[in-house]
Amino acid sequence: MWKLGKGKKGAVEQRSESYDLTDPYVAFILGGMGPTVAGENVTPDSALRCSAAFACIRIVGETLAQLTPHLYRKKGDDDRERATDHPAYKLVAKAANPWTPASEFRLIVGTHFASVGNGYAFIGRDGGGRPAELIPLDARLVAVKQDPLTLEPIYTVTTPDGQTRDYSRADIFHVRGVGLDVYKGASTVSLAREAIGLALTLEKHCAGLFGRGAKPSGILKHAKTMSDKVFARISGSFSKWYTGGANAGKTMILEDGTEFQQLQLSSVDSQTLEMRRFQIAEISRYWRIPLHMLNDLERATHNNAEAMGQQFLTFCILPILKLWCDALAISLLTEDERETHYFEFLVDDLARAEILKRFEAYGKAIDSGVLNPNEARAMENRPGYEGGEVYGRSLNYTPASDFNNASDPSRTDAAGGDA
Secondary structure (H helix, E strand, O other): OEEEEEOHHHOEEEEEOOOOOOOHHHHHHOOOOOEOOOOOEOOHHHHOOOHHHHHHHHHHHHHHHHOOEEEEEEEOOOEEEEOOOOHHHHHHHOEEEOOEEHHHHHHHHHHHHHHHOEEEEEEEEOOOOOEEEEEEEOHHHEEEEEOOOOOOEEEEEEOOOOOEEEEOHHHEEEEEOOOOOOOOOOOHHHHOHHHHHHHHHHHHHHHHHHHOOOOOOEEEEOOOOOOHHHHHHHHHHHHHHHOOHHHOOOOOOOOOOOEEEEOOOOHHHHOHHHHHHHHHHHHHHHHOOOHHHHOOOOOOOHHHHHHHHHHHHHHHHHHHHHHHHHHHHHHHOOOOHHHHEEEEEOOHHHHHHHHHHHHHHHHHHHHOOOOOHHHHHHHOOOOOOOOOOOOOOOOOOOOHHHHHHHOOOOOEOOOOOEO
16 A cells, blocks of 8 residues: 655655555455454445345335336426426436436436445536436445535546546436435445344355255264274165165164264254344345345235335335435426426336225215315326316215204294294
C-alpha cells in the first residue's frame, strides 16, 4: 500500500508498506469490511452465496421487475388518464434504453437497491432537456458527496478503467434505502454481514462434515490385534451384509469377541440444523421477507400464507414502490409537471389472491352508498363510465326514520286516516 509523506525540501514522496490481504482496512478498500466474527468476509458478491440472502435480494429485485409503473395525468379532481405521450412513460413502462427492457432495468436497479441500499441510473436527455434514456449504473461504483455551496448531492461514477466523473442530481436517477446518511442508503448486506457470515460458516461446517465422509454410524471393537487378512475379511463382510438401505434391520452376527459400538452426534452437531433454520429467520428480518417466501414452511398454513403474502406487499414492497415513484417523479418530471403528473405501480398481480375479498367490499360499499361505481373503478386503476358517478343504494334499504314513524300510533296518513 502506498503512503504519502514529506521528503527533503517539502517534496511529497511515496513509499510502499506491505499489508496482509486479511487486514480489515485492506478488505474495506477492496470492497469488503474485513472478516466477520464467524471468520467469513462478507461482501455484496459473497453474500449471494448465502441462500437466504440471495433469496431475499432476488425476491425484491424480481418483484420490482414484475410490477409495472405508469405515468398518469390528472383530469379534474377525481379522474386521470395515462400520459402515454410523455417521453418518460415509455422509459418506465416499455424500454429504459434501446438495449434494456423496462422490466430488466427494474431488475438491475432493484437488485442493487436490495443489496447495496441504493439504485442508480444515468439519465440521457435530448436537446430539449427531456429524458430520452435510462442507463443503469453499478451502485458499488457510485459515490455521493455534498456540494459545499448548494448542498445538493454530487454523484461520482467510477468507470471500469478506473476513471471518475462527477454528475449533478439532474443527470442521475437515484432511489435510496434506509440509512443514516442523508444522501445515500445503508447497504443491507453490510448491516446483515454477521448474520450472513454465520450462515456461510454453518454451511461450510455441514459441507465439510459430509465431505470428510460424515460421521460413521458406529465402530467395531476387537480386543486382539488382527492380521491384515482377518481385517480385510471382517471389513468386507460387514460392509456387504450390514451397510446400505437394503440391509437395514438385519440381525448382526459378529465373530471372535468383536463388538459394535454405535456413535451418536454431539450436541453441537444435532443443533446445526436448528441453527441454520434460525439464521434464515435472522437474515430475513433485514429485508422483512416472510419466511414462507424463503421456502421455510414450518409455520406456514393454508390459512396464514395468504395473510403473510399481504403483509409482504404492505410492509415490504409498498414502501419501496413509494420511494421509486417519488424518485422517478423528481428525476424525470419538471417542477410544473409534478403538479399534474405522477407515477404509480400496478400491484394487481401481487394482490390477485385478494381480488374476491376486495370486490365483495366494493359491492357492499356501493350498495350502502359509501362509494359510487366510478370511485371503486378508480381504486382498481380502471377508467370510469358515464353514469358511474351516481351514488346508489340497495332496494332493501329503508331509512330508520320510516321505521320510527311506522311504530308511532299518533301518525296519520295523507288522507287523514290512521297510519
